[in-house]
Amino acid sequence: MKDEKVKINMRVGQRLREVLEGRAAVEDIRVGTLTNRLLQEELGKVLAVGAEHCVVEGEDEYEQHREEIAKSRDQYYIFPSDAAVDDNMSTKEDNTVFPQISLYFTKEQHEVMNEIVLRRGAWKTVQNGHVKSYRYVIVGMLLNNPACRKLGAAGKWP
Secondary structure (H helix, E strand, C coil): CCCCCEEEEEECHHHHHHHHEEEEEEECCHHHHHHEEEHHHHHHHHHCCCCHEEEEECCCCHHCHHHHHCHHHHHHEEEECCHHHHHHHHHHCCCCCCEEEEEEHHHHHHHHHHHHHHHCCCCEEEECCECCCHHHHHHHHHHHHHHCCCHHHCCCCC
């Protein structure tokens, strides 16, 4: 029996969607298939370092541990700044409604994403101690993937 997956549906912004569509067309696969594969690559890196070593570029924790991060790059995962994620998350740029992408995660991956969201506390992602949105984590991981780096929004090392 296969492991039970957690399904999350979300939309991404136009620029990110165009990059994903272009890459999917080259590989002759669906956008959702590509997106899930890219996220699995990034989640492998996140799981390797643990949620406690996931920091957001420019935030206090990043600045406080800047020297340690620079020395131990393989022990940290740097998420792009919230502003960079916001720039690539908006789906209201020209009132075009893009289809949702169905994303699938193992329970372990889902738990780690929960922990990251709760630690970050990004605007409107947590309500009454419960995670309501994974948008900053998911879009941040996509922006860090080499397939999407041409957007120039990946998390930067000190």
